[in-house]
C-alpha cells in the first residue's frame with residue numbers, strides 16, 4: 081500500500097509538485113528570514129560589545145544612571161583594585177577598563193591657529209599594557225584604512241571619515257579639548273597614527289581611539305575608569321549567564337548606600353537593547369506564523385482542488401471497500417511525504433543560502449548612512465540550532481494540516497454523491 | 505435475519521432533498537434476487553436505477569424500508585461493516601470505467617486485493633488470472649490513458665471480479681462503448697456468470713444489454729412497473745427480453 085502511495089505521488093505530479101514547491105519555497109524563506117534576523121541580532125550585539133561596553137560592564141551607580149551623558153565625574157576610582165577583584169571572582173570574563181569621553185578636536189595650522197575643528201567622541205582603551213585583551217577584542221588591524229596602529233603614547237586613531245572632514249592625514253597633529261573628571265578644562269596634543277573604518281556608522285563618523293594611559297593623564301583620571309568592561313572568554317554573548325553574573329556582583333553591594341558603589345550592567349540592559357531584541361523575537365514569531373498561515377491556506381486550497389479532481393478516485397476506492405478513514409489517512413500520508421520532502425529540501429536550501437551569507441556577508445553600507453547604532457553594515461546571517469527546525473516543523477505541519485482540513489470534504493460527502501460526479 | 509435470497513428489498517424508499525422540495529427516487533420497491541441471476545433494472549433516465557444499485561451496494565442508505573444483501577441488513581450496517589461487505593463480496597462496474605489513472609492496469613486490478621491484504625504471491629496470480637479472463641494479460645503494464653474504452657471497461661471488469669465476489673453491480677456498463685465493444689464485454693460478463701456463478705445486477709437502458717438479460721425489471725419514476733423472466737440469447741424457451 082505504501083508502494084501505491086509513492087507511485088501515486090510520483091506519477092501524478094500535480095498531486096505532488098505544486099505542494100512540494102510551495103513547501104520548499106515557504107520553508108526556505110522562513111529559514112533565510114530567521115537566520116537573517118538572528119545574524120542581525122548577533123552582529124548587532126557583537127559590534128555593540130566590541131566598540132561599546134563589552135558583554136557586561138562595571139561602573140558606578142551614579143555613572144550608570146546617566147550613562148548617555150558620559151558622566152566621567154562619576155567614574156570609578158580605584159579601578160585597579162576593582163579589576164583585581166573582578167579577575168579573581170568573575171573569571172568567566174576578561175576584564176579591561178575603558179573610558180568613554182567627548183571633546184573637541186582642533187586642527188592647528190603652522191601658526192597654531194585653528195584650521196579645522198569638530199566634536200569628537202572618544203574611546204580610551206588599554207592599547208599598550210602587556211597582557212591587555214584590547215588589541216585582540218578591538219581587532220584594529222582590519223579596520224585600519226590609512227596610516228598605522230598607534231605604537232607609543234600620544235598616538236591616536238581617528239575615524240577615516242572624520243579625518244577626511246577635518247582635512248588631515250596620518251602624521252597630523254591634533255589638539256583635544258575636553259573636560260576633566262573634576263570639572264576642569266584640559267587640552268592635549270596627539271599625533272594621528274592612522275584612520276579606521278569599522279563599518280558601524282556611529283563609530284565611523286566622529287570617533288577617536290586613544291590609549292587609556294593618555295586619556296587618564298589628559299582627563300585627570302588616574303586609576304579611574306568610566307567603565308570596567310568584561311568580555312565572555314568564550315567569545316559570544318550569553319544572555320542568561322550575563323544576567324546571573326551581574327546579579328551575583330550586584331548582590332555583593334546590595335547593602336551599600338553609596339551612590340558611587342560599583343554596579344554591573346549587561347550588554348542588553350545597557351542602551352535599551354532588551355526592548356529591541358524582544359521586538360526582533362516578536363517579529364520572528366510573527367514571520368513564522370504568517371508563513372505558516374500562508375502555506376497552510378495555499379496547501380489547503382491545493383488539497384481542496386486536488387480532492388475535487390480526485391472525487392472519482394475517492395468514490396471508486398470507497399466502492400471497492402476502502403473505508404473513509406483509510407482514504408483520509410492515505411491523503412494525509414501523501415501530504416506528510418510531500419511535506420517531509422519539501423521541508424527537507426527547503427531547509428537544506430535555506431541553510432545553504434544562510435551559511436553562504438554567514439561566511440561571506442552582504443554589504444548594506446549604502447543603506448545605513450544615517451544609522452546611529454553601533455552596528456556593522458556588513459550583514460551576516462547566523463545559523464543556530466533553531467534554524468534547522470524553524471522552517472521544517474511549520475512546513476510539515478502546514479502540509480499535513482492543509483490536507484487534513486481539505487480531506488474533511490470526504491466525510492461531508494455521501495459516497496453515492498462522490499460517484500454521481502462521475503456520471504455524464 | 506437469515507435469508508436464502510441473494511438480495512431482497514422490502515418497500516424500499518429513497519427520498520433526496522432537492523432544495524426546498526424532495527425527489528422520490530425509489531418508491532416502495534420490493535424485489536428479490538437469487539444467487540446466479542443475470543438481471544437488469546431497465547427504465548428511462550431518472551427512474552431510480554442507480555439509486556437502487558447504490559443502496560444494494562451499501563454506498564447509500566434507504567430513507568425507509570429495508571434491504572438484505574448477502575445475508576446482511578444494509579440499513580443496519582456501520583460504515584466500516586459496509587466497507588468490509590463491499591470489499592469482500594461486491595464488485596462494481598461503472599459507466600465511466602473509473603480506473604485509477606495513475607496506476608497501470610495491473611495495479612488497478614491489484615488494488616482491491618491490497619485492501620483485502622492478500623499475500624503477494626497469491627495476489628500476483630489472481631491479478632494475472634483476472635486479466636487473462638478479460639483477455640488483457642498483455643496490457644498489464646499499460647496505464648488507463650493508453651487503453652481504449654473497451655479495454656478500460658474490461659480492466660474494470662477484471663478489477664471487479666478479481667476477488668471472485670458473489671455479486672457484481674454494473675451501472676450502465678456499455679453507455680460509453682461502441683456496439684462491438686459492448687457485445688464483447690457483455691459476453692465476458694455472461695461467461696463470468698456461467699463459469700464462476702457470479703450474480704449480475706445491471707442498471708441500463710441500452711437495448712444491447714437488455715438483449716443479454718435473463719430477467720428484466722422495469723422501473724418508472726421509482727416504482728417497479730414490470731418484472732419478467734426472459735430467454736437468454738441463443739437459448740430455448742421464453743421470449744427474449
Ligand SMILES: Nc1ncnc2c1ncn2[C@@H]1O[C@H](COP(=O)(O)OP(=O)(O)O)[C@@H](O)[C@H]1O
Nearest residue numbers: 497520527529548549550551552553554555556
Ligand atoms: N444524490 C442525489 N441527490 C439528489 N437527487 C438525486 C441524487 N441521486 C439521484 N437523485 C435523483 O433521484 C432520481 C433517480 O436518479 P437515479 O437513480 O440516478 O436514476 P437513473 O439511474 O435511473 O437515471 C433522479 O430524479 C435524480 O435526479
Ligand SMILES: [Mg+2]
Nearest residue numbers: 553554555707
Ligand atoms: Mg443512473
